[in-house]
Amino acid sequence: MRIGELTKRAGVTPRTIRYYESIGLMPPGEREGNGQHYYSEETLERLRKIDQLKKLGLSLEEIRGVVDLYFIDPSGVQTKQKVLTILRQHLTETDQKMSELQLFRNELQTQIEYFERWFSEREES
Structure with a gap:
């Protein structure tokens, strides 16, 4: 075609x-x-x-490492194992990023509360 x-x-x-x-x-x-x-x-x-x-x-780089396997491994076992390994890495990275974001969120919340208290104290004076 x-x-x-x-x-x-x-x-x-x-x-x-x-x-x-x-x-x-x-x-x-x-x-x-x-x-x-x-x-x-x-x-x-x-x-x-x-x-x-x-x-x-x-990613395209990760795909490049597995896509040929779909056409040379008729059982699909090797391909699926490799994709599973990549997906597990992605999950680990995602969990780490989520943990870092939660820490950042907590820091933001602390700063917001600090400023709100500061403004509140100013209004009371």
């Missing part, structure tokens, strides 16, 4: 496809005699898999 059909079916832009090709996330389309690029059904499936992994929160 040509790039226009691929973009419609995958729900991405030609710019996205070219970018993914440039960073090695997907191979470039096959060039025909007329200079046009043609893409396979596997390319479409790869784009869909990339989209699924992005929705899970994986």
Whole structure:
């Protein structure tokens, strides 16, 4: 299929496809005699898999490390183990960020209370 059909079916832009090709996330389309690029059904499936992994929160760099496994590991075990490891790392990082945000929130609350007391004391004087 040509790039226009691929973009419609995958729900991405030609710019996205070219970018993914440039960073090695997907191979470039096959060039025909007329200079046009043609893409396979596997390319479409790869784009869909990339989209699924992005929705899970994986970065493009992380996706690059696992997307090929979907096409070389028919059992899917190795791929799912690798994705699970990444998701666990994301959860750990998220928990840490939430903890840091809770501390920051507490500090903000303390400062707000300090200023409110200060204004209250001024009004009473």
